[in-house]
Amino acid sequence: MARRAPRWLRRGLLRVRNVLSPVVSLWRRSIQARVVITTMAISTLVIGGVGWLMLQGVADGMVEARRAVALSEARAGFNQAQQSLDVSAVSEASSEIDALRTLVNDLASRSGSPPSYQVMLEGPLDPSGEGEAAFASAGIASPAIPDDLARAVAGGEHAAYTFTRMSIEGTDERSAAIIVGNLLRMPDGDEEFALYYAFPMTDQERTLSLVRNSLLYGGLALVLLSSGVAWLVTRQVVTPVRLARRIAERLADGRLEExxxxxxxxxxxxxxxxxxxxxxxxxxxxxxxxxxxxxxxxxxxxxxxxxxxxxxxxxxxxxxxxxxxxxxxxxxxxxxxxxxxxxxxxxxxxxxxxxxxxxxxxxxRLEVEAVDLVDLAERVCAQYAPLAARHGVELEVVNRDGPAVVDADVRRIERIVRNLVANAINYSGSPRVQLLVAHGATSAAIAVRDFGVGLEPGQSQLVFNRFWRADPARERSRGGTGLGLAIALEDAVLHGGWLQAWGEPGEGAQFRLTLPRHAGDDPQRSPLPLVPDAGAGLDRTEGVR
Incomplete structure (x- = not known):
């Protein structure tokens, strides 16, 4: 047995359906809405795709340009720094520290104002390639150097670089940057230092943000513009079509002069x-x-x-x-x-x-009054009891729901039932005829069931035609006019109900009359099944149409 979904899930699905229902209804009923929504969706996809490609191209170009400039400046700085160390003759530790500090300050001072890069020196490096920061220009933090870059610099012979986000001292800001590193060796060759150039990409980020916002707002404006154009164009076509629809509806209502x-x-x-x-x-x-x-x-x-x-x-x-x-x-x-x-x-x-x-x-016209279909069925059976006895037919009223009261014209309803009972007695060849009566919330029904010759396929619709006969060669020798069922159908329609037929060869036939409980209402469903065996397990208050 399947488990029911949780209540919260059912409520959520119900809310989603309530929100989407007006949109789905608008989509199904309005050509203009479909065209505008489709145009907006396609424009969004196209403009979004083109904008994304343009943004990627601009970003790649700016990053590549910044990388080339950074590597060029960093290589020039590495060469100058190594030359400065080679020509210096440092013998004392204090003099070495002063020389390195002077070197870092000198390299950082060449970045201009505002500085285009920052410099940091780590070392001396131990055999594993690790070392503590010795000197750094203002603004750069030691944790900004990625570990993989530090290992590449310590073990390589050439400059290495990476893209990262650099922490700025004194703020929580993390800025994109290119960090380029290389080894510096002291003149005596005993100590090595790692020199890093950090090139912030703040300007590039601002430029990309400006381009992205421009593409976003421009794309949004283009989507709205294309949707507005689609709305205006379709309006010129849809408005006459809607006018034609309204005029066609008026013509259908009988206003032929429209x-x-x-x-x-x-x-x-x-x-x-x-x-x-x-x-x-x-x-x-x-x-x-x-x-x-x-x-x-x-x-x-x-x-x-x-x-x-x-x-x-x-x-x-x-x-x-x-x-x-x-x-x-x-x-x-x-x-x-x-x-x-x-x-x-x-x-x-x-x-x-x-x-x-x-x-x-x-x-x-109808002369409406309260009619109990059970009493009417019993009265018709009493009237046709002599005819049924002559033909050896047993009449029976089957009612499980009690009185079935409807607002109807008793003369017309009784004429329908009399016609159905007389036809069942005279033409069905059935040993017994049942009159079934039931009622539901909005409708009541009476059915005449026989167990005789039945109907051939397709005859259930033809029986209500005027002057129709199941056997064209059969003469009307029993007083029939050929108009009884046609009049019965018109009487049922006049009441706002249905008169339907079912039959199978050798299984008999059933004619079901369904009426609204109150005049002018919609019967909605019949409390009796049209096919006798189909309603065995049905709720009698619901029935079938």
């Missing part, structure tokens, strides 16, 4: 002209379709109403014939029965056509 403003003759202007032509064409076609739809709805409504009078007359005559069919010969009796049956189907079809026309015209 148009883009055309300015100039550039590509954006031509895009605006093309967009306006498209909008005019859409407006013209939509209005034509609306007019044709109104004519169609009026035609269907008028024909349906005009047919009521002759149908009423035919109904009276058919009822007379049907009531007296016992006095007819067998063929006439059968004809009277067929006439009655087809007349019932024709009236149902006419009623369904009128209902469909009201949906198409957007004239359908």
């Amino acid at each position: 148009r883009m403003v055309v300015r100039g003759e550039d590509d954006i202007a031509r895009l605006s002209v093309s967009f306006n032509k498209m909008a005019e064409s859409l407006q013209r076609q939509i209005r034509q379709l609306e007019e044709l739809s109104r004519l169609q709805h009026r035609f269907v409504s008028d024909v349906s109403h005009e047919l009521r009078t002759p149908i009423a007359t035919v109904r009276m005559a058919a009822d007379v014939l049907y009531d007296n069919r016992e006095h007819f010969d067998p063929s006439s009796e059968r004809s009277a029965e067929l006439l009655q049956t087809e007349l019932d189907r024709f009236e149902a079809l006419l009623s369904d056509l009128l209902e469909i026309s009201r949906f198409d015209a957007g004239a359908a």
Whole structure:
């Protein structure tokens, strides 16, 4: 079993996500933001890389120049110091000390003012190459001499140098410097001294700092400038696109008179002209379709109403014939029965056509009241009990959650359930039909489950089409109009819910109606699974979509 992350880590990740969420949202939704951020990032990388290379080149050049000057001056100083020692005839220790002190002071005095270098003399050196500082010019500290340089000077025949940081006496400052060292031998050859020249690089450091700051501020200014240019350029392109988006949204909302403003003759202007032509064409076609739809709805409504009078007359005559069919010969009796049956189907079809026309015209309205789906399911089962008995079908209401009350139009919801139950009894060939009812926090559902022939792949979407039949060769001999499921779907959508179908050949079918608990709300999730076996382990308060 995986261990949960510590609470502090989860909180930290949550804070990071909260900080990054607006940035990610801006990146995903704004072309202008993506272009500006990308330009800023690329400019930063390019300018930073170029600046770093320039700074490295300047630093290398300055260090190399300072090294060459230091070695040249140090070699000249070493030669002069050795010559001064060679020509001096020192016999007494006190005179030797005075001569060395005079030598160091003389060498240091030639560095100018302010001094360009400092001098330090160590010795006499013992056989291991170590020795104590004898003399030093002002400002240099003995620990400034690195050990590796001291060993190289003691064991070498030529001058050695190294780069280091030199401590300045009286301050905590450590300055970069080049220290060059070489051996000095006394005229008698018995004693050796290490002479060091320390060349501070304070001026070079200041110059590099100035160059680095100049590159930093200049690069920052270039990044901001390039980002500003990218923002201005993209704004000229994005602003018309955003305007086109807003106008497209208004067109989608039905405001077909909206148009883009055309300015100039550039590509954006031509895009605006093309967009306006498209909008005019859409407006013209939509209005034509609306007019044709109104004519169609009026035609269907008028024909349906005009047919009521002759149908009423035919109904009276058919009822007379049907009531007296016992006095007819067998063929006439059968004809009277067929006439009655087809007349019932024709009236149902006419009623369904009128209902469909009201949906198409957007004239359908809800009469909302509190409806208990459990009571409704039991009432429908009681109504269809005789039909189920004739077909040998057992009806059952399955409810584990108690009353499932929704705000709905009881007439329309009952019509949906009656249609689903009648179809299951008449066409499924199932020995039993279940009505499952459940409810959740935001929705309630009622499903009609049969265990008969089921549905072929792809038919779960086709069953809601008008006049669709699973078997095209089958005649509608049982009174169906072919509009029941289409009307049921429109009723479900009118309530803000869903009507969905599932089926497998030989496994039966299930039709699930999901409704919001309160009118106008979003059902979000259904408390019943669409596929019966998929919801075995689900929380009934959550369900599946």
